[in-house]
Amino acid sequence: MFKLISQRVALGLLTLLLASALIFLGVEALPGDLASKLLANNATPENLAALRLELGLDRPMLVRYWEWLSHMLQGDFGASLSNKRAIIGDLGPRALNTFFLATYAAVIAVPLAVALGIIAAIRQGGIFDRLVNVVTLFSISVPEFFIGYVLVMLLAVKIRLFPVLSNVTPDTDFAQRLYLTFLPMATMVMVVVAHMMRMTRASVLAVMASPYIEMAILKGLPKWRIVVQHALPNALAPILNVVALNLAYLIVGVVVVEVVFVYPGMGQWIVDSVSKKDLPVVQACGMIFAAVFISLNILADVLAIISNPRLRHPR
Template structure:
């Protein structure tokens, strides 16, 4: 058991270090990318009509006249201490407005994931058990359809039927801090359904094919020859060996739920991080864009590192080496 702990702890440490390194590289990229954008906050805020003198003065006030490397250093030092800087448009600390919005995004993503992940894996396994039968074909066709339809289209269809025609749910998913938990669930139900439809299909198909690809292994034939039912063979012998690809596709979709919900947030006017970022981009509020991008990157890195660690933890060959 000591060995198990050692391998896992070493792995976790390694992943955390790598994650930090990745984030550092990402921060450089984000800063460089926002720096080469045409125009800066000063021209954006002051508008086309501003005289060069006012723009220059405003730039100096914001510190935009200093060399990029110095500004990067300042920014990074702030980020490390949890300070993402000040918004150019609202003059408020970015961290204050980002955190509640990030929580909103996590709530939406978590709600969707809680339903989508078990649903996708369950249906994927059922499809694999009944390979070639009706259940499998229906699952295949429906999931292929769901993948092919763009997410905003799904969102508008949901609004049309459930909000406009049937009037069951609100069209806008407006939430505010004082709102109760069940009210929140109620107003976010349409965006959550839209998200579930998008990510479930992908995970379902991956689960099915990961399980089926293991079925050609000799130990699967051995399990059949030991007199096991197909269901038992798949659950006990195929699934544990198909876990690694399933975990990585789940991680990819979880990250997508958090990072890729921008479109859904905009359609339902949900006050999440994605909508906030889109807003900031249109206002040229570059510090906010940088902060949001970094937060998204951190989420992505964390989810993937978690998936890697989990894959090792459930694989006896990696967990327990021969020595």
């Protein structure tokens, strides 16, 4: 098992290295000259030369990539081009806001999805099962921003239960933060619950076709007990995998949701930085998202290995 986990971690680090190269190359491939865009009307030859020297644009791309990557590994994300402040100072509060929103959604979504999946498996073919399948299929098919705007129209404009914008500050207390972020949390929950619920239902029903489950049915055990005590433990591997993957989505998928609700997290920051041509901030946020996404994918692989003996002992 240690060898398998070590291989997954090594592949994850290699993937992160490739992701850093893609992020850097993607920013480098943007059309136009960065120095000219930043100076705009003041783009004289002297000013352009001085700014290119200051930003290091006069050096080869490989040299700049190595310096950027080595500084980032040391925790130095550089300075913002818009306000000249260190990125790490502004990154901390925004990262905490993003992780708070993702955690808030995960705490609601994971138990809800597993419970709905188990109930749907117990009542397979019933009204509840059909209704849940229709609702989850709809939420999977509809983009996040549409769900967000629908929730705003219903719960913020017409009924006025929650605010339209999620304006939180470092001084906002915990209860108020939960209230202000309810709508973006509900938007993300509606998206990820569908995937996890459908996988839970499918995994439990696949195990229900096993011979030992048929024996338990013949013994007269209640169906809920068969599902919870006998089927669910053997269906955990794919469920844990899809839960970990959806947690990764919660972290990197907040960009659209944060923009809809003007939430001061990393997603909103990266969109603002793109419009301002603040490329160091875009690179820093991109690396944070990539690192979190790859780490949670590695976690999904490790959980699958631990929970499934067939992966620990390949033929």
